[in-house]
Amino acid sequence: EELAARAKRLAELVAQNPGMKVEIQLGESVVGGGSTPGQSLPTSLVCVSHPRLSAQALEAELRKNEPPIVARIERDQLLLDLRTVFESQEKIIAGALRRIAEEFGDAAAGNATGA
Numbered sequence: 178e179e180l181a182a183r184a185k186r187l188a189e190l191v192a193q194n195p196g197m198k199v200e201i202q203l204g205e206s207v208v209g210g211g212s213t214p215g216q217s218l219p220t221s222l223v224c225v226s227h228p229r230l231s232a233q234a235l236e237a238e239l240r241k242n243e244p245p246i247v248a249r250i251e252r253d254q255l256l257l258d259l260r261t262v263f264e265s266q267e268k269i270i271a272g273a274l275r276r277i278a279e280e281f282g283d284a285a286a287g288n289a290t291g292a
Contacts, residue, residue: 180220180260186267188200191271196227198227199226201221201223202256203220203222205219218260222257222258224255225248227277232255239270242276
């Protein structure tokens, strides 16, 4: 499916950043209100984490981006729902996560003593 391929592509871009951990999960997008309250569609979710940031802190950093990036948090995991992202926006998301990775660094590198 197209969403799964896009999720894989975005996950591969994000995983190149130091400290970023990425996995793809199957999930659901809730659609509509009004005549279709609570109806859902299957989707591919990109789950992103960083050892120095909670899901809430990572989400806050994404909202600071220009343009702001809105993700969702479920069970202490930051999730990007590719059903709600235009293909042209994927590089913007990858760039924002690269900036965050550079700003907060890699926890393993931060613990190195160099002795």
